[in-house]
Amino acid sequence: MLLTVKDLFVSFGGVIASDLQDFSLADKELKVIIGPNGAGKSTFMDMLCGKTKPLRGSINFNGNELVGKKEVEIADLGIARKFQKPSIFPSITVFDNLLLAVKMPKGFMRSIMFKMTGEMYDKIVAVADRIGLKDELDKIAGALSHGQKQWLEIGIVILQDPKMMLIDEPAAGMSDKETEKTGQLLLDLSKEHSVLVIEHDMNFVKQIAKGTVAVFVRGKLLTEDTFEGVRNDQRVIDSYLGRSNAQLEI
Numbered sequence: 001m002l003l004t005v006k007d008l009f010v011s012f013g014g015v016i017a018s019d020l021q022d023f024s025l026a027d028k029e030l031k032v033i034i035g036p037n038g039a040g041k042s043t044f045m046d047m048l049c050g051k052t053k054p055l056r057g058s059i060n061f062n063g064n065e066l067v068g069k070k071e072v073e074i075a076d077l078g079i080a081r082k083f084q085k086p087s088i089f090p091s092i093t094v095f096d097n098l099l100l101a102v103k104m105p106k107g108f109m110r111s112i113m114f115k116m117t118g119e120m121y122d123k124i125v126a127v128a129d130r131i132g133l134k135d136e137l138d139k140i141a142g143a144l145s146h147g148q149k150q151w152l153e154i155g156i157v158i159l160q161d162p163k164m165m166l167i168d169e170p171a172a173g174m175s176d177k178e179t180e181k182t183g184q185l186l187l188d189l190s191k192e193h194s195v196l197v198i199e200h201d202m203n204f205v206k207q208i209a210k211g212t213v214a215v216f217v218r219g220k221l222l223t224e225d226t227f228e229g230v231r232n233d234q235r236v237i238d239s240y241l242g243r244s245n246a247q248l249e250i
Ligand SMILES: Nc1ncnc2c1ncn2[C@@H]1O[C@H](COP(=O)(O)OP(=O)(O)OP(=O)(O)O)[C@@H](O)[C@H]1O
Pocket: 012, 015, 016, 017, 035, 036, 037, 038, 039, 040, 041, 042, 043, 044, 084
């Protein structure tokens, strides 16, 4: 397993946000996490990338214990995150947002600057093409549509070339067509990376859940099953009752 999580616990002012006994992700596996609002899905990703420190538990990633490591150290081990709230730089261009994400090789020297710049440029254009923003490279990022901003963020994750991508609600606020394109992109990315995706849109979940769907409720893993399995699981249906913006209907 690339990722193995055991007994991961954190609470905020008495509210248990994570009480996860077991969770794992294999190399080049795409796994979807669903669950009602406040179930601890984003908090889980916060702990995986070092933004939130768990009170106890362990996160083994590719042979390394992540608990206790700083965010930059975790990023260097090959984990990149797309946050739920867009975190691009709105006042610079799409190209510059992507340029900032390119991993500079260690010991980067001025003398090889030109060659590197050419390589970087090609890489950025290739990623922009992949995320459908090749014609928007000179546009100020803040002027992109909501869906395009989400894609730009995914592009920033791709350019970091991580072993594991953490993608929090990529389809939120997207049209059906944009959602479909995003799903295709994530499926494509899972051929080269492990991908963990949090999402509420069940049509989108159905599209990308070729493997298993993990259901989080009150910080715990309620169940993990195929898409059809979780959709027909009465415990899963009950966990969503009374929630308006997190429907299991498709
Ligand atoms: N930094 C924090 N400080 C205090 N409370 C927090 C913090 N982060 C999360 N929480 C709380 O932890 C619980 C889990 O929140 P989290 O954002 O992980 O849920 P979620 O499953 O991602 O929900 P949503 O589907 O609405 O995004 C919530 O009660 C939330 O208010």
